[in-house]
Amino acid sequence: MKVLLLSENEITSLITMNEIIEAVEVAFKEYALGYVQMPPKLYLSYPQDNGDLRTMPCYLERLEISAVKVVNSYPDNPKKFNIPSVIATIILNDPKTGKPLAIMSGVNITAMRTGAAGGIAAKYLARRDSQVVGFVGAGVQARTQLLALCSVFGKLEEIRVWDISLAASKNFVEEMQPRFDKQKIVSVERLKDAVVDADIVVTTTPSRTPLVMNEWICAGTHINCIGADAPGKQEIDSAILQRAKIIVDCWEQASHSGEINVPLTNGLLTKDKIWAELGEVIAGFKPGRTLEDEVTVFDSTGLAIQDAAAAYLAYKKALKNGVGKFIDM
Numbered sequence: 001m002k003v004l005l006l007s008e009n010e011i012t013s014l015i016t017m018n019e020i021i022e023a024v025e026v027a028f029k030e031y032a033l034g035y036v037q038m039p040p041k042l043y044l045s046y047p048q049d050n051g052d053l054r055t056m057p058c059y060l061e062r063l064e065i066s067a068v069k070v071v072n073s074y075p076d077n078p079k080k081f082n083i084p085s086v087i088a089t090i091i092l093n094d095p096k097t098g099k100p101l102a103i104m105s106g107v108n109i110t111a112m113r114t115g116a117a118g119g120i121a122a123k124y125l126a127r128r129d130s131q132v133v134g135f136v137g138a139g140v141q142a143r144t145q146l147l148a149l150c151s152v153f154g155k156l157e158e159i160r161v162w163d164i165s166l167a168a169s170k171n172f173v174e175e176m177q178p179r180f181d182k183q184k185i186v187s188v189e190r191l192k193d194a195v196v197d198a199d200i201v202v203t204t205t206p207s208r209t210p211l212v213m214n215e216w217i218c219a220g221t222h223i224n225c226i227g228a229d230a231p232g233k234q235e236i237d238s239a240i241l242q243r244a245k246i247i248v249d250c251w252e253q254a255s256h257s258g259e260i261n262v263p264l265t266n267g268l269l270t271k272d273k274i275w276a277e278l279g280e281v282i283a284g285f286k287p288g289r290t291l292e293d294e295v296t297v298f299d300s301t302g303l304a305i306q307d308a309a310a311a312y313l314a315y316k317k318a319l320k321n322g323v324g325k326f327i328d329m
Helices: 008-014 017-033 077-081 107-125 140-153 166-176 191-195 238-243 251-257 261-265 278-282 304-321
Strands: 002-006 042-046 051-060 065-073 088-093 100-105 132-136 158-162 184-187 200-203 222-225 245-248 274-277 296-299 325-328
Touching (some): 002 008, 008 107, 008 304, 017 107, 017 140, 017 278, 065 304, 100 107, 100 304, 107 222, 107 296, 107 304, 132 140, 132 191, 158 166, 245 251, 245 278, 251 274, 274 278
Parallel strands (some): 002 100, 132 158, 245 296
Antiparallel strands (some): 042 051, 065 088
């Protein structure tokens, strides 16, 4: 039985943000329409090492795509071991037989598909004339979120970035400015300066204490909350959620481990305050932004359907271009 093996470098050479956005948007719509099997993430916790491991299976029935991702989150990895904080492996299966079609690195796929979800959310929820973006956190995910936002909105007027490490935010500017030479990218020393008067705010940290305060968020702002992906994590003031139109990627996951999990647990938020899942907005079941001055929040926990759609795209392109190595299982 031959299985295609795809390395991280090969995956990176195969996929583009525009393609991932298109594939992920279709996957969200299929989920909303009821053509997806996707159990919640299963977690193993390693508190002694500040990490966890998750398994994420799914089946997109009409697209005949099935995959399982095994992924970890270890925020201390880059500093301690000089390896990514997120390491992932994806197995793409043939739903007709169950056999593995491909085994591939999922590090870049995870980063790209998460960025794509943020771009898609902003497409439906941010003001169309959005020009100023503030990033809270300057890691890998901030980079793919920027790629996705530029894919959706084209040229942005100003991109501000703050990180707990000033060196990290400066590195972000040095790396990304040449790629977006017609856009102003600046590092700021105060978190508040990244957020105030921004049209779109993107949070990509592992924080368990709110970083973005309610009084900094003006009417009409859209916020992509990306970092909270485990119980106890929270990046924005609960008061922001209380005044916002909230869209989650998946209620079951978000209520357990997304940005809304802490205020739900503390009784500061109730389920009826959640406006919709993103797929419902994409499918037209519920509107996205309806007022220029409303504050919108997208709570992203990361869904298995995003990984499956991106992995299948990479697999098909690999077959077409003769990329990867077949191994005998």
